[in-house]
Amino acid sequence: MPKNKGKGGKNRKRGKNKADDDKCELIFKEDGQEYAQVTCMLGNDRCKAICVDGSRRLCHIRGKMQSRSRSR
Template identity: 65%
Template sequence: MAKLAPSTPNQDPEMVYRLPLVGKGGKNRRRGKNENESEKRELVFKEDGQEYAQVIKMLGNGRLEAMCFDGVKRLCHIRGKLRKKVWINTSDIILVGLRDYQDNKADVILKYNADEARSLKAYGELPEHAKINETDTFGPGDDDEIQFDDIGDDDEDIDDI
């Protein structure tokens, strides 16, 4: 054990020892990530006033830009229950609640994981062009068909270099 200098002049320097730390850390120790991914939850379908969407861009401050599958791009607000608990990324499939008074804004109700999104697509709830678990969020035919020209001779020998 490490020896410390005596706290008072009358104590013998050989008798003072550092006590071992007994605590387990502060409040951050209790904030560990609790994984509940393994248990299955019931698949939630959309109701009136709700729409499926795919996240296009994270804007920060609890907001994101999403392309709803009804063809409208909306600014979405992540509600308090999901904030800091459910992490939403670009190209995730979400369920949004539409606003009666603002058509271009919505509120995020639920984030679907990849398995749930595949199930929704299999049930026909999501359109066929919806891409799941991919970073590219464009629809069909949006890709720039890039063609490369073959420049140079493929028959080059390594000894000629």
């Protein structure tokens, strides 16, 4: 029997209607937290970042923020 190399039928050729915009609330910093800009992703949810005060730090992304697309 030949191998099935197809990807589907007419349903695959139609475009997907993605009109949903994922809008999420902005999370403000709390005591002991700072804003930073990620410069390099290192793996294992760690990254190098430049903080607001100008210092470079090794950061760890907390579990709640790991699944969000804004940090990747």
